[in-house]
Every structure is written in C-alpha cells, then in structure tokens.
Amino acid sequence: SYELTQPPSVSVSPGQTARITCSGDALPKKYAYWYQQKSGQAPVLVMYEDSKRPYDIPERFSGSSSGTMATLTISGAQVEDEAGYYCFSTDSSGYHWVFGGGTKLTVL
Amino acid sequence: QVQLVESGGGVVQPGRSLRLSCAASGFIFSSYAMHWVRQAPGKGLEWVAVISYDGSNKYHADSVKGRFTISRDNSKHTLDLQMNSLRPEDTAVYYCAKAQLPLKIVAPADPWGQGTLVTVSS
Numbered sequence A: 001s002y003e004l005t006q007p008p009s010v011s012v013s014p015g016q017t018a019r020i021t022c023s024g025d026a027l028p029k030k031y032a033y034w035y036q037q038k039s040g041q042a043p044v045l046v047m048y049e050d051s052k053r054p055y056d057i058p059e060r061f062s063g064s065s066s067g068t069m070a071t072l073t074i075s076g077a078q079v080e081d082e083a084g085y086y087c088f089s090t091d092s093s094g095y096h097w098v099f100g101g102g103t104k105l106t107v108l
Numbered sequence B: 001q002v003q004l005v006e007s008g009g010g011v012v013q014p015g016r017s018l019r020l021s022c023a024a025s026g027f028i029f030s031s032y033a034m035h036w037v038r039q040a041p042g043k044g045l046e047w048v049a050v051i052s053y054d055g056s057n058k059y060h061a062d063s064v065k066g067r068f069t070i071s072r073d074n075s076k077h078t079l080d081l082q083m084n085s086l087r088p089e090d091t092a093v094y095y096c097a098k099a100q101l102p103l104k105i106v107a108p109a110d111p112w113g114q115g116t117l118v119t120v121s122s
Helices: none
Strands: A009-012 A020-024 A033-037 A044-047 A061-066 A068-073 A085-089 A097-099 A102-108 B003-007 B010-012 B020-026 B036-037 B045-051 B058-060 B066-073 B078-083 B093-098 B109-112 B116-119
Touching: A009 A020, A020 A102, A020 B003, A020 B116, A033 A068, A044 A061, A044 A097, A044 B109, A068 A085, A085 B036, A085 B045, A097 B045, B003 B093, B010 B066, B020 B036, B020 B093, B036 B109, B045 B066, B058 B066, B078 B093
Parallel strands: A009 A102, B010 B116
Antiparallel strands: A020 A068, A033 A044, A033 A085, A061 A068, A085 A097, A085 A102, B003 B020, B020 B078, B036 B045, B036 B093, B045 B058, B066 B078, B093 B109, B093 B116
16 A cells, blocks of 8 residues: 655754655655644644645745655754654545654754 | 534444434535544544545445444535444544535545544454
C-alpha cells in the first residue's frame, strides 16, 4: 500500500526556520496537504494543494512540492507552533487517502 | 459555524460490532463528502474511509476493508461508521471530518470533530 514518509522529529529555536518534509511516489501528480495537531486537540489544516494557506493560518507557514517531496516551512517558528505535523495525500488512484507518520516539532 | 459531533464510542469486546455516528450542522451537509479518520493512543493519524456527497461512492482503507462501512443520511445530516469484527488494533479516537470543498470526493478533511474513543478489549 501507498506510504508517505516524514522525519519523526524536528527541533528549532524560536525565530528559526523549521522545515518538515514528506516524501511519496505519487506526489509529483497528487497534492500534499498538511495538518497541525496540538496535544489533546483535533488536527487543523494548515496548508492545502501543496502551497495554499487557509485564511486563518499565519503567514509564517508556507508549503512547496517538488518531485516526490513536499515541504512545510515555518519561517520564524514560535513556541506556539510546537505540535505534531502530518502530511496527507492520495495514492495514484486518487481515492485512497494516506497520512504520513507525523513529525513532532519542538520549538525551544 | 461548522459543528461535527461524534457519538457511539465505548468499550467493546474483540469480534463484536459498534456503530459510530456523526451529527453535522452549520453547512449544507448534502454538498460535501465526509471522512472518518482515527488515531490510536499515542500514535499518528490513520485515514479510515470517505463517502461522496450523495453517498454513491465509498472508499475504505485496506486495514478496515470488509469490516467497516461508511454511510450517510443526508435527510438527517448524519454520517455513520459501522464497525464489525473489531480487533484490539482498532482501538483509537475516531474523528469525522467534512471535505474541504463541496461536491468533490478528492478533497481533504477540514474541519474535524472532537472525536469519540473506541476501545476494543476483553
């Protein structure tokens, strides 16, 4: 079955840039989506269609995709950005969705 | 605003069945595909199933195919997940979520409900 691969953890100091990657064979043809999940809360969509940001998500969040890798970038990460981040996409059929394993972002 | 409220979770023995429901409000329910997603304790997110806005198309993850069935009642604004032959590894918080865009089954889940916990244990 299709898989998306993320690093288990990323750590940055406040104000630094955090980059979280997601690799998958279908990403050249399928969009990547990104969710933020803080402890005890439901996930929130922070990026859609590779690089589009929902209106209520801070501008420091951006996304990109090239080849088989999508990247979520947090420029000037804040302590409040500390959370789990999950990429989400479909397999080549377009109808079966899959999450990456998740990346724990630590900002301290 | 969009509200999604899951119910039906609880403790169930392996091999038994359970039916989850999600009550939706604050949007035109019949225009949006709906997802179920689960999260085992301390683990990552796992997509479970999606159903088209009119219920005509349904897709399930391989891990639940043949055991779980997603369905919807547009007249009642409810989404269901029938879970049969439950296994301990099905223990998770189950979230329902609205598709981001109307009339498209290929749309991500956004927003989500708060989830309901299912525990499969003898």
